Amino acid sequence: MDLAIQADDVRAAAERIRPLARRTPVFTSAGFDGEAGVRAFFKCENFQRGGAFKIRGASNLILSLSEDALARGIVTYSSGNHAQAVAIAAQHVGSRATIVMPEDAPRSKMEATRSRGATIVTYNRFTDSREEIASRILAETGGTLVPPFDHPMIMAGQGTAALELIEEAGPLDALIAPVGGGGLLSGCATIAKAIDPAIRVFGAEPEGANDTFLSMQAGEPVTVAHPETIADGLRAPRPGQLTFPVLHKLVERVALVSDGEIRSAVKFLLLRLKILVEPSGAVPAAAVLFRKLPAGIRTIGVVLSGGNVDFEELAKY
Amino acid sequence: MDLAIQADDVRAAAERIRPLARRTPVFTSAGFDGEAGVRAFFKCENFQRGGAFKIRGASNLILSLSEDALARGIVTYSSGNHAQAVAIAAQHVGSRATIVMPEDAPRSKMEATRSRGATIVTYNRFTDSREEIASRILAETGGTLVPPFDHPMIMAGQGTAALELIEEAGPLDALIAPVGGGGLLSGCATIAKAIDPAIRVFGAEPEGANDTFLSMQAGEPVTVAHPETIADGLRAPRPGQLTFPVLHKLVERVALVSDGEIRSAVKFLLLRLKILVEPSGAVPAAAVLFRKLPAGIRTIGVVLSGGNVDFEELAKY
Numbered sequence: 001m002d003l004a005i006q007a008d009d010v011r012a013a014a015e016r017i018r019p020l021a022r023r024t025p026v027f028t029s030a031g032f033d034g035e036a037g038v039r040a041f042f043k044c045e046n047f048q049r050g051g052a053f054k055i056r057g058a059s060n061l062i063l064s065l066s067e068d069a070l071a072r073g074i075v076t077y078s079s080g081n082h083a084q085a086v087a088i089a090a091q092h093v094g095s096r097a098t099i100v101m102p103e104d105a106p107r108s109k110m111e112a113t114r115s116r117g118a119t120i121v122t123y124n125r126f127t128d129s130r131e132e133i134a135s136r137i138l139a140e141t142g143g144t145l146v147p148p149f150d151h152p153m154i155m156a157g158q159g160t161a162a163l164e165l166i167e168e169a170g171p172l173d174a175l176i177a178p179v180g181g182g183g184l185l186s187g188c189a190t191i192a193k194a195i196d197p198a199i200r201v202f203g204a205e206p207e208g209a210n211d212t213f214l215s216m217q218a219g220e221p222v223t224v225a226h227p228e229t230i231a232d233g234l235r236a237p238r239p240g241q242l243t244f245p246v247l248h249k250l251v252e253r254v255a256l257v258s259d260g261e262i263r264s265a266v267k268f269l270l271l272r273l274k275i276l277v278e279p280s281g282a283v284p285a286a287a288v289l290f291r292k293l294p295a296g297i298r299t300i301g302v303v304l305s306g307g308n309v310d311f312e313e314l315a316k317y
Numbered sequence: 318m319d320l321a322i323q324a325d326d327v328r329a330a331a332e333r334i335r336p337l338a339r340r341t342p343v344f345t346s347a348g349f350d351g352e353a354g355v356r357a358f359f360k361c362e363n364f365q366r367g368g369a370f371k372i373r374g375a376s377n378l379i380l381s382l383s384e385d386a387l388a389r390g391i392v393t394y395s396s397g398n399h400a401q402a403v404a405i406a407a408q409h410v411g412s413r414a415t416i417v418m419p420e421d422a423p424r425s426k427m428e429a430t431r432s433r434g435a436t437i438v439t440y441n442r443f444t445d446s447r448e449e450i451a452s453r454i455l456a457e458t459g460g461t462l463v464p465p466f467d468h469p470m471i472m473a474g475q476g477t478a479a480l481e482l483i484e485e486a487g488p489l490d491a492l493i494a495p496v497g498g499g500g501l502l503s504g505c506a507t508i509a510k511a512i513d514p515a516i517r518v519f520g521a522e523p524e525g526a527n528d529t530f531l532s533m534q535a536g537e538p539v540t541v542a543h544p545e546t547i548a549d550g551l552r553a554p555r556p557g558q559l560t561f562p563v564l565h566k567l568v569e570r571v572a573l574v575s576d577g578e579i580r581s582a583v584k585f586l587l588l589r590l591k592i593l594v595e596p597s598g599a600v601p602a603a604a605v606l607f608r609k610l611p612a613g614i615r616t617i618g619v620v621l622s623g624g625n626v627d628f629e630e631l632a633k634y
Contacts, residue, residue, distance in 0.1 A: 271628060276587055317628070
């Protein structure tokens with residue numbers, strides 16, 4: 001089967017998203033390297049617009065839409081960083097965004113999304129289907145769905161994080177990114193392997209949301225019915241139909257980390273690098289810090305995918 | 318009276334400290350600007366080696382010492398960021414550092430200093446004089462004192478933070494930095510005014526440690542006997558003999574902020590900019606955020622001077 005994206009899609013995305021996505025800095029830390037036994041280059045997507053990498057994919061898709069399509073509006077379902085990103089990109093192009101969110105989503109996230117001019121439609125997570133609600137809105141409005149990961153334009157957009165990282169850090173032995181639905185990792189793997197076929201690409205997942213780890217073993221998408229982890233951005237129950245074949249072909253292995261290891265990584269990044277990374281964003285750093293990768297890797301690019309975390313949550317650590 | 322430093326001293330320091338001090342990034346934040354009503358350029362010294370700007374001054378002095386002087390060792394008194402910086406710079410040049418620290422200093426800071434190969438001599442804050450202890454060591458060893466602020470090489474070294482900030486941000490209406498003993502602000506004011514005589518330079522102090530505010534009013538150094546503030550790096554009881562004349566000549570005003578405003582600024586920088594800044598380092602950001610400066614300023618450089626804070630301390634916020 002043909003893969004959903006090629007490296008040129010990521011390169012085109014890098015051009016397209018320039019008005020909206022920041023070129024985030026790459027940090028290094030001798031202290032981290034000493035603990036982990038490997039030279040790490042951190043791509044700081046916690047400093048990205050909206051606080052996470054999600055603006056890359058959302059703006060790649062939204063900036064490619066026709067004026068007619070934009071006039072009919074944009075629809076998505078997400079309680080997290082993707083919702084914020086879609087709201088930001090839609091506001092930028094003057095399109096109406098409708099976000100389907102669980103009614104018990106954090107008030108702060110609802111407010112942040114609303115402040116970007118988006119309309120929020122709430123649903124009950126236990127009795128309603130967000131996909132059905134989104135489908136109804138799409139049928140009524142003729143709008144465009146901007147899904148959180150399983151779309152070629154989303155995957156290609158997220159891959160621009162790895163493109164920038166490799167441009168900045170130079171040749172790397174390996175690259176690691178978190179895996180929820182696989183949008184970020186599939187895009188990053190595609191461009192990284194195109195630039196350097198010898199680079200080793202890894203995913204990182206929480207032990208309690210190991211659907212991609214299991215899918216890689218099974219050779220096909222596997223569902224984890226009730227993912228449970230503090231890394232709330234990685235709770236997608238299964239990899240996508242489009243993302244999985246890319247991961248299966250290009251990713252060497254998915255490393256698993258415990259919630260305790262994720263917390264340790266968040267604290268390490270905060271106290272030593274002085275940067276705030278959300279639990280989902282710290283998962284690949286945890287995998288490197290707790291030496292979950294094979295030996296022989298001397299340099300690694302690590303995508304710190306976002307930094308949106310409540311202060312109360314953080315204080316519990 | 319001639320001032321202790323000139324702009325060329327800061328320029329020379331920028332060359333000298335290059336092997337040891339990082340060129341830290343300058344961040345901007347539309348969210349912060351919106352709240353504060355001014356475009357802010359943050360010089361992120363929390364990302365500096367040792368977690369604070371102090372390495373700039375310490376390495377400027379230490380890298381200027383002769384081999385003979387280095388062989389006799391380096392002495393300082395500090396319980397905080399300056400101690401760390403002196404230990405790092407001394408280790409770099411292969412000199413023996415002796416740090417006089419209160420016996421009740423945080424164990425984590427003692428460990429961090431010791432891990433840099435420094436010798437710690439403790440004293441009782443209530444019965445001993447740290448200056449006397451340092452003098453005795455200096456007399457015995459013939460070593461060199463590296464004071465925390467009141468020395469031309471220290472002042473000039475700290476000023477390199479403003480030099481880099483202005484190089485990066487371009488012309489600014491104003492500049493603001495925290496004031497403890499005045500080393501950082503005197504160096505920054507000297508170079509900023511030399512680059513652009515029209516720039517307005519401000520200090521920022523906690524209300525509970527307002528010795529420089531009072532000194533500026535009095536026209537001479539005034540002592541605050543028992544400074545009390547969460548900004549522990551700014552508890553120097555009076556400005557220096559060398560720093561004060563520079564501040565008095567070049568600084569327009571010292572803005573005062575409450576501990577509550579400092580906490581708010583730390584949280585804002587953490588949750589919105591995703592960076593960890595210690596209370597002392599957040600004092601100028603608090604002054605801007607809570608609009609303590611005169612009207613008419615559209616762009617301002619803000620020195621975020623450090624990021625060393627305990628997690629337990631932070632969790633209390």
